[in-house]
Amino acid sequence: xxxxxxxxxxxxxxxxxxxxxxxxxxxxxxxxxxxxxxxxxxxxxxxxxxxxxxxxxxxxxxxxxxxxxxxxxxxxxxxxxxxxxxxxxxxxxxxxxxxxxxxxxxxxxxxxxxxxxxxxxxxxxxxxxxxxxxxxxxxxxxxxxxxxxxxxxxxxxxxxxxxxxxxxxxxxxxxxxxxxxxxxxxxxxxxxxxxxxxxxxxxxxxxxxxxxxxxxxxxxxxxxxxxxxxxxxxxxxxxxxxxxxxxxxxxxxxxxxxxxxxxxxxxxxxxxxxxxxxxxxxxxxxxxxxxxxxxxxxxxxxxxxxxxxxxxxxxxxxxxxxxxxxxxxxxxxxxxxxxxxxxxxxxxxxxxxxxxxxxxxxxxxxxxxxxxxxxxxxxxxxxxxxxxxxxxxxxxxxxxxxxxxxxxxxxxxxxxxxxxxxxxxxxxxxxxxxxxxxxxxxxxxxxxxxxxxxxxxxxxxxxxxxxxxxxxxxxxxxxxxxxxxxxxxxxxxxxxxxxxxx
Amino acid sequence: xxxxxxxxxxxxxxxxxxxxxxxxxxxxxxxxxxxxxxxxxxxxxxxxxxxxxxxxxxxxxxxxxxxxxxxxxxxxxxxxxxxxxxxxxxxxxxxxxxxxxxxxxxxxxxxxxxxxxxxxxxxxxxxxxxxxxxxxxxxxxxxxxxxxxxxxxxxxxxxxxxxxxxxxxxxxxxxxxxxxxxxxxxxxxxxxxxxxxxxxxxxxxxxxxxxxxxxxxxxxxxxxxxxxxxxxxxxxxxxxxxxxxxxxxxxxxxxxxxxxxxxxxxxxxxxxxxxxxxxxxxxxxxxxxxxxxxxxxxxxxxxxxxxxxxxxxxxxxxxxxxxxxxxxxxxxxxxxxxxxxxxxxxxxxxxxxxxxxx
Numbered sequence: 001x002x003x004x005x006x007x008x009x010x011x012x013x014x015x016x017x018x019x020x021x022x023x024x025x026x027x028x029x030x031x032x033x034x035x036x037x038x039x040x041x042x043x044x045x046x047x048x049x050x051x052x053x054x055x056x057x058x059x060x061x062x063x064x065x066x067x068x069x070x071x072x073x074x075x076x077x078x079x080x081x082x083x084x085x086x087x088x089x090x091x092x093x094x095x096x097x098x099x100x101x102x103x104x105x106x107x108x109x110x111x112x113x114x115x116x117x118x119x120x121x122x123x124x125x126x127x128x129x130x131x132x133x134x135x136x137x138x139x140x141x142x143x144x145x146x147x148x149x150x151x152x153x154x155x156x157x158x159x160x161x162x163x164x165x166x167x168x169x170x171x172x173x174x175x176x177x178x179x180x181x182x183x184x185x186x187x188x189x190x191x192x193x194x195x196x197x198x199x200x201x202x203x204x205x206x207x208x209x210x211x212x213x214x215x216x217x218x219x220x221x222x223x224x225x226x227x228x229x230x231x232x233x234x235x236x237x238x239x240x241x242x243x244x245x246x247x248x249x250x251x252x253x254x255x256x257x258x259x260x261x262x263x264x265x266x267x268x269x270x271x272x273x274x275x276x277x278x279x280x281x282x283x284x285x286x287x288x289x290x291x292x293x294x295x296x297x298x299x300x301x302x303x304x305x306x307x308x309x310x311x312x313x314x315x316x317x318x319x320x321x322x323x324x325x326x327x328x329x330x331x332x333x334x335x336x337x338x339x340x341x342x343x344x345x346x347x348x349x350x351x352x353x354x355x356x357x358x359x360x361x362x363x364x365x366x367x368x369x370x371x372x373x374x375x376x377x378x379x380x381x382x383x384x385x386x387x388x389x390x391x392x393x394x395x396x397x398x399x400x401x402x403x404x405x406x407x408x409x410x411x412x413x414x415x416x417x418x419x420x421x422x423x424x425x426x427x428x429x430x431x432x433x434x435x436x437x438x439x440x441x442x443x444x445x446x447x448x449x450x451x452x453x454x455x456x457x458x459x460x461x462x463x464x465x466x467x468x469x470x471x472x473x474x475x476x477x478x479x480x481x482x483x484x485x486x487x488x489x490x491x492x493x494x495x496x497x498x499x500x501x502x
Numbered sequence: 503x504x505x506x507x508x509x510x511x512x513x514x515x516x517x518x519x520x521x522x523x524x525x526x527x528x529x530x531x532x533x534x535x536x537x538x539x540x541x542x543x544x545x546x547x548x549x550x551x552x553x554x555x556x557x558x559x560x561x562x563x564x565x566x567x568x569x570x571x572x573x574x575x576x577x578x579x580x581x582x583x584x585x586x587x588x589x590x591x592x593x594x595x596x597x598x599x600x601x602x603x604x605x606x607x608x609x610x611x612x613x614x615x616x617x618x619x620x621x622x623x624x625x626x627x628x629x630x631x632x633x634x635x636x637x638x639x640x641x642x643x644x645x646x647x648x649x650x651x652x653x654x655x656x657x658x659x660x661x662x663x664x665x666x667x668x669x670x671x672x673x674x675x676x677x678x679x680x681x682x683x684x685x686x687x688x689x690x691x692x693x694x695x696x697x698x699x700x701x702x703x704x705x706x707x708x709x710x711x712x713x714x715x716x717x718x719x720x721x722x723x724x725x726x727x728x729x730x731x732x733x734x735x736x737x738x739x740x741x742x743x744x745x746x747x748x749x750x751x752x753x754x755x756x757x758x759x760x761x762x763x764x765x766x767x768x769x770x771x772x773x774x775x776x777x778x779x780x781x782x783x784x785x786x787x788x789x790x791x792x793x794x795x796x797x798x799x800x801x802x803x804x805x806x807x808x809x810x811x812x813x814x815x816x817x818x819x820x821x822x823x824x825x826x827x828x829x830x831x832x833x834x835x836x837x838x839x840x841x842x843x844x845x846x847x848x849x850x851x852x853x854x855x856x857x858x859x860x
Contacts, residue, residue: 119769121694121695121697121769122768122770123697123769124769143698144699144700145698166644166648168642176615177642179648180615180619195833195837196831196834199768201768201787201808201809202611202616202766203605203607204766204810205812205828205829205830206827206834206856206857207655207656207660207838207841208605208618208651208654209652209834209837212647212652215644215647215648216647232697232698232699232701233700234700235700256559258560259558259559261583261672261673263671300700300719300723301702301723301726301727303720303722303723303726304702304720304722304723307722307723308720360641360643362560362639364559364560392641393640393641393642394642427638427640429638429640429642429643429644429645431644431645432640432642432643432644434644435644436644436645436646440645444645447645448645448646451632451634452634452635452636452646453646455628455634455636455844455845456646456647458844458845459647459649459652459841461840461844462837462841462843462844463837463840465840475646
């Protein structure tokens with residue numbers, strides 16, 4: 001048996017005030033061109049938070065390397081000086097994964113924004129991490145291909161951020177998450193070493209480091225290049241809208257569709273309160289007397305879609321749908337979706353503030369969860385809008401509250417904690433796609449036992465023995481399982497109000 | 503039962519760790535041929551068998567690692583579902599744990615994804631005898647590092663795999679297999695062209711001037727696709743037997759003693775000028791080669807086109823000693839060693855099974 005080096009038990013974080021800022025800035029200025037380094041307070045302000053606006057911190061500096069060599073130089077410098085580094089993509093993340101460290105440097109990949117290649121026959125593209133998610137699909141469109149994961153922020157979020165968060169989207173039931181669609185990354189470790197992880201060829205030798213890297217929330221390294229899989233664009237997409245007078249019946253209809261052997265391209269649900277809220281916002285023509293509205297999309301060849309829509313229609317009919325509409329053209333299909341995609345902004349219009357939760361539960365527990373949340377809403381005296389990625393059990397309950405009323409804030413926080421903890425208790429998870437970041441770090445203690453959290457720290461230390469890469473995020477230290485946090489939206493002012501959120 | 507079993511296993515692990523002994527967790531041994539080394543006292547993981555939870559409409563199955571793969575597949579088939587990655591068994595008693603530990607996928611990988619894509623959660627005992635659960639039973643779960651997928655393909659070197667949850671998928675409504683007479687270069691070009699189009703191709707294989715293509719999906723879609731593909735329809739029983747024989751390596755191609763190399767290649771790799779019989783799968787990305795070429799020369803050629811090679815079966819002792827799996831870059835090996843140390847600090851589990859350094 002070979003003697004192996006000891007793994008680090010926990011992530012050391014330098015004590016506050018221990019970094020010599022002028023010395024750090026001087027060192028960074030030696031390895032970065034002037035336009036790639038931000039140190040003045042006014043411009044640093046733009047980086048004090050990501051999409052989780054509740055958590056803010058000023059970094060010591062922001063590095064915007066334009067080449068991989070500069071990424072390496074920044075990381076080596078920080079490693080040598082013992083300075084924490086927080087990687088940042090487009091800053092659209094909802095869980096505070098890119099919230100700065102007050103003794104650290106933010107490393108933004110925004111300038112690494114080139115699409116290096118798109119190969120139709122290989123069905124692969126190689127891109128830099130700062131490339132926007134949608135830009136990949138746009139570059140592939142002339143070849144009849146696209147990049148499948150489509151998080152709601154896809155017009156702005158970056159591929160590097162998607163890799164960090166293992167982003168999903170509306171279509172992930174059928175097409176998978178980022179982990180199923182990224183084939184290779186090139187990653188620089190905190191020590192400044194370049195690693196090729198995964199490859200353009202299937203099944204890399206050794207351990208599946210790619211699986212651990214995707215969704216690692218910037219704790220393991222900085223990605224400088226990503227090879228993604230491109231898939232042929234389906235010839236046709238059509239959407240079924242079904243109304244139910246009982247939300248349990250709608251939940252059962254979802255189970256019926258899946259049990260019949262159908263994997264729809266999208267399967268989404270919203271409750272009556274949400275339908276009413278979005279209707280006055282987008283005029284999608286939703287039936288407002290329905291207790292629940294289900295959207296079920298089929299894509300594929302004309303034959304496949306016709307076949308699947310007919311089967312879905314019959315199943316929904318049998319399941320007791322009170323009304324079924326099938327999109328007759330692309331405009332109508334988009335109108336069906338418009339309401340679902342407007343749920344977050346609509347919540348911001350009808351309530352001064354809302355908290356968005358992201359738990360996933362086994363689908364069969366949906367009725368139980370809804371009933372419990374109903375009870376919680378009454379108990380805390382707060383409104384609730386329910387939207388779900390129904391196909392995969394990922395819930396986005398929106399808790400309505402008023403941040404000017406401290407008691408309302410307190411009740412909303414308690415409400416959120418109860419939802420997340422029930423998600424875990426029902427056999428689910430605290431986060432389906434938004435990540436843990438800083439936001440849900442306390443609830444990690446509900447979901448994982450001490451030994452499991454210890455193993456996460458050991459995995460991090462295998463890539464980052466110094467513990468300087470995005471410290472304090474995603475995995476709580478064992479003695480630090482106490483605080484709370486949520487996505488906080490004040491008066492409908494989303495951090496990126498131009499982005500759809502669903 | 504599980505509780506007692508875990509206690510027994512924990513005792514064995516802690517005892518081995520305390521005495522500097524190695525253990526070699528195994529199921530039926532059907533994949534023992536695929537190993538750099540089989541060092542360690544055999545530890546039979548079939549003490550716990552059986553399905554723990556299976557809910558067709560939730561699209562997952564959880565079972566003890568010692569459960570027979572064939573039992574799981576039969577149960578799924580009764581409910582019109584399948585393990586879509588078509589795990590090779592390489593033996594009638596192959597276990598679920600062995601399938602996950604080896605991480606191998608079959609013909610449907612090009613359309614459905616690989617085994618690791620379907621792993622949702624694992625229960626694992628680490629080298630300190632600690633039982634841990636990672637992942638879960640839901641499709642979307644981003645809490646914590648994705649340890650369950652890291653375990654897939656780790657050949658039992660990171661811990662004892664106790665329970666596994668896999669995503670399952672509906673069986674295709676219909677399937678058909680077509681055969682076209684094409685040479686190797688033509689076949690590669692044809693497979694790529696089909697791949698870039700929305701066609702329901704679920705498997706491809708080229709051997710001796712014949713390209714075999716399987717279509718899966720709605721009957722109407724198959725009929726439409728068949729018109730695009732051309733070729734001749736293969737009798738369905740014959741087709742099923744053919745795909746089975748490719749997946750299980752019972753096909754004549756795999757008979758005999760010539761070393762069997764598995765080449766994993768980027769999609770645009772042309773016909774490789776390597777001596778030996780070849781069978782091409784996965785649209786050209788997996789190629790089996792029966793060749794007595796020098797291992798270093800072969801690896802060099804494959805690496806040159808961005809791929810990697812595994813000495814899958816047989817081969818000269820000297821070549822096997824140099825490594826059956828593709829050597830890792832030093833910085834990647836360094837992370838491997840630290841990961842191994844994180845899970846198995848005393849080096850109990852399958853030392854040298856993957857690489858001499860682990």
